[in-house]
Amino acid sequence: MESIGDLLRQMKSTRFREQSNKIATQLFTDPLVLELRSQHPELTDQELMTNLSKLYQYVGDQRNCDNCPGLDQCPNDFQGHYTKLSVQSSEEGVRLHERKTPCQKQLSRQHEQQVRQRIHSFYVDDRALNEGYNAVEIVSKDIERVPAVKKIFDYINEVKQNGLPAKGLYLVGHFGTGKTFLMSYMLHELAKAGYTGVIVYMPEFVEDLKSMFQDNNRMKETIEIMKNTDLLIFDDIGAENLNPWVRDHVLGAILNYRMERKPTFYTSNYSLEALLQHLSFTNKDGEERYKGERLMNRIAPFVDVISVSGENKRGDIPGE
Numbered sequence: 001m002e003s004i005g006d007l008l009r010q011m012k013s014t015r016f017r018e019q020s021n022k023i024a025t026q027l028f029t030d031p032l033v034l035e036l037r038s039q040h041p042e043l044t045d046q047e048l049m050t051n052l053s054k055l056y057q058y059v060g061d062q063r064n065c066d067n068c069p070g071l072d073q074c075p076n077d078f079q080g081h082y083t084k085l086s087v088q089s090s091e092e093g094v095r096l097h098e099r100k101t102p103c104q105k106q107l108s109r110q111h112e113q114q115v116r117q118r119i120h121s122f123y124v125d126d127r128a129l130n131e132g133y134n135a136v137e138i139v140s141k142d143i144e145r146v147p148a149v150k151k152i153f154d155y156i157n158e159v160k161q162n163g164l165p166a167k168g169l170y171l172v173g174h175f176g177t178g179k180t181f182l183m184s185y186m187l188h189e190l191a192k193a194g195y196t197g198v199i200v201y202m203p204e205f206v207e208d209l210k211s212m213f214q215d216n217n218r219m220k221e222t223i224e225i226m227k228n229t230d231l232l233i234f235d236d237i238g239a240e241n242l243n244p245w246v247r248d249h250v251l252g253a254i255l256n257y258r259m260e261r262k263p264t265f266y267t268s269n270y271s272l273e274a275l276l277q278h279l280s281f282t283n284k285d286g287e288e289r290y291k292g293e294r295l296m297n298r299i300a301p302f303v304d305v306i307s308v309s310g311e312n313k314r315g316d317i318p319g320e
Contacts (some may be wrong), residue, residue, distance in 0.1 A: 001284065003119060008100060009044075020072060022051060022164075023052065023056065024049060027048075027052065027059060028048065032058065032062055033048075033055055033058075033059065034061050034083060038096075042085040042087070043087060043093045043094060043096065046095065047094055047095070047096055047116075048096070049285060050096075051096045052074050054083070054085065054098045054170065055085075055100070057070070057083045058083040058084075058085050059079070059100065061076050061077075061081075061082040061083045062082065062083075063216055064076050065082050065103060068103075070105075071085075071103075071105045071109060072092055079106075079107070079242040080103055080105065080106030081100040081102050081103065081106065081213075082100070082101055083098050083099075083101075083113070084098060084099055084101040084104055084220075085097070085264075085304050086098075086099070090286050093318060102170050114308035118194070118195065118196045118197065119160050119187055119188070119191050119198075120196075120197070120199075120225060120229070121198070121199050122197045122198070122200040122201065122204075122205055122208075124180070124184075124200070124201045124235060126175040129252050130134060131142060141178070142177075142178070144311070145173075145178060145309055145310040147309075147310040148171070148173075148182065148306050148307065148309070151169075151304075151306050152169075152185070152186055152306070155169060156186055156189050156190060159190055159195070160190075164231075164262060165263060166259070166263060166302060167303060167304055168232075168259070168263035168265040168266070168269075168297075168302060168303050168304075168306070169263075169265050169266075169303055169306055170265070170266045170268070170272065170303040170305045171265075171266065171268070171306050172185065172267075172269070172270065172271055172305060172306070172308065172312070173269070173270075173307060173308030173309060173310050174269065175269060175309045176311075177308045177309065178269035178308065178310065179235075179268075179308050179313070180267055182308065183199065183233050183267055184199065184234065184257040187199060187231060189231065189274065190230075190231060195228045195230040196230045196231070197229055197231035197233070198226055198232050199233040199234060199235055200226065200233065200234055200235060201235045202234055202235060202236050202237045202240045203236075203241075205238045205240070206240040206241060206242065206243075206246050207220045207241070208249060209246055215232075223250065223253065223254060226254050227253075227254055229262075231262075231265065232254075232258065232260060232262070232263075232264045233264075233265040233266070234263065234266050235267050236265075236267055236268070236269075236279045237268045237270075238268045238269060238274070238309070239268075239269070242275075242278070242281075242282050243282050244282050244291070244303055247291065247292075247295060248291060248295075252294070252295055255295065255298035255299065256298060259298050259301075259302050260302070262307075263302070264299075264302065264303070265303070270297070272300050275296070275299075276292050277291065277292070278292075279291075279295050279296060280292025286315060
């Protein structure tokens with residue numbers, strides 16, 4: 001390893017000065033530096049020579065950005081950022097300053113990460129939340145579900161303009177018609193507007209609650225998240241194996257807190273009438289209609305029902 005003395009001697013060498021002068025000549029005639037000097041004629045050659053490394057970084061970063069290979073392959077020293085120069089005057093004279101500035105691709109990624117941080121999913125395939133969404137594609141995928149899509153768009157626009165209403169939506173339709181996809185789209189769009197959201201796949205959530213008996217803190221935290229999020233979606237409600245405790249003490253507590261406070265959303269293969277029958281029956285206690293009705297009183301008055309028609313995007317069941 002070279003000593004400091006060796007480096008200092010090298011810097012004073014004729015070869016080093018020649019290399020510096022060659023780099024300076026190239027930089028001083030570069031269009032980017034010429035533009036900088038035209039905007040700041042007060043910049044002296046001495047100041048530019050003193051900050052040769054800043055100029056070199058500035059020009060190099062701009063060239064890389066002009067030929068951007070994508071954010072993940074960004075060749076700049078500080079990935080996703082480029083060097084920006086500014087000129088400041090002081091009692092000591094004109095000084096050239098640099099700062100690292102995020103590029104548009106980096107800003108877009110940061111924004112998307114912030115959006116995703118506002119969304120919490122329980123047992124829902126992340127692909128439903130992370131794939132790119134295109135409004136035109138959503139409409140064109142199946143002409144039969146256009147009326148439902150329009151209502152989702154209307155709801156999103158209403159929230160963006162006027163804030164969250166107390167009422168949510170109840171999407172009902174056959175298997176594979178895109179109910180979860182539409183709710184994920186709504187969640188993603190409103191997360192971009194600053195709202196937090198939770199989507200819960202009901203069959204697995206109910207099964208997992210059994211294990212939470214041994215972890216009271218986890219259960220409490222999960223329920224509090226669902227109570228307080230701006231947007232709560234119960235995906236595929238009616239497909240779970242319900243027990244009295246989940247119905248009365250978990251779902252009941254969550255919905256009792258949220259009604260008239262924040263909207264709750266549902267996707268289901270059941271109509272509201274059929275869901276009442278489902279909620280009224282448990283494997284342990286059999287039929288308890290009044291308990292089912294009590295829970296439905298926290299669902300039906302606080303949703304607008306949207307029927308989602310269309311073909312099964314997952315394919316037909318063999319033998320059907």
